[in-house]
Amino acid sequence: MKKYFIFISLLLTVSACSSAENIASNELEGIELELSINKLEYSPNDEIIATVKLTNHNDSPRTVYAPIPADAEEGISAVMAWKKGENQWQFLSPQNNQDISNIKERSFYDYVLVELDADETIEQEFSWNRELFNEENDENFKADSGEYMLSTFVVLDEIKTQEEYFEPKKQVISKINIKLK
Numbered sequence: 001m002k003k004y005f006i007f008i009s010l011l012l013t014v015s016a017c018s019s020a021e022n023i024a025s026n027e028l029e030g031i032e033l034e035l036s037i038n039k040l041e042y043s044p045n046d047e048i049i050a051t052v053k054l055t056n057h058n059d060s061p062r063t064v065y066a067p068i069p070a071d072a073e074e075g076i077s078a079v080m081a082w083k084k085g086e087n088q089w090q091f092l093s094p095q096n097n098q099d100i101s102n103i104k105e106r107s108f109y110d111y112v113l114v115e116l117d118a119d120e121t122i123e124q125e126f127s128w129n130r131e132l133f134n135e136e137n138d139e140n141f142k143a144d145s146g147e148y149m150l151s152t153f154v155v156l157d158e159i160k161t162q163e164e165y166f167e168p169k170k171q172v173i174s175k176i177n178i179k180l181k
Contacts, residue, residue, distance in 0.1 A: 056116035
């Protein structure tokens with residue numbers, strides 16, 4: 001799990017569109033990544049579902065890479081939750097990956113290859129079970145009340161080799177702040 005720390009570090013430090021609303025969107029090189037949720041505050045019994053829309057605004061097909069660990073379910077992007085100010089995070093689980101033909105294959109063990117036709121938009125829902133992973137003690141635990149960030153991202157760089165600490169130069173990131181009561 002420590003190898004995913006680079007992704008988390010990038011998400012925390014890279015400036016991206018963050019919103020006080022239920023929708024955050026960011027675009028790079030004609031690839032738009034939108035993250036939406038139904039509300040910004042969640043009670044203990046509320047289900048937390050994030051919807052990701054990935055759009056190719058170009059007039060030619062594009063390939064993007066979703067940095068998702070091999071032991072996680074494949075999605076059109078990586079979606080994460082983390083507690084603000086803490087080194088506690090979790091990948092969200094995709095809800096409907098069986099019927100998305102754009103998810104092609106794994107590109108090495110940490111990336112999922114996603115192909116988009118010209119002017120195509122695809123959508124997928126992700127759920128968070130309110131669990132977090134604490135990297136310091138290598139344990140999962142239930143998230144408590146507090147401030148969290150949901151983030152989604154894809155890599156636009158062509159990935160030709162698997163490097164342990166690959167830092168993408170081109171990535172699209174969208175973030176939303178939420179509160180657990």
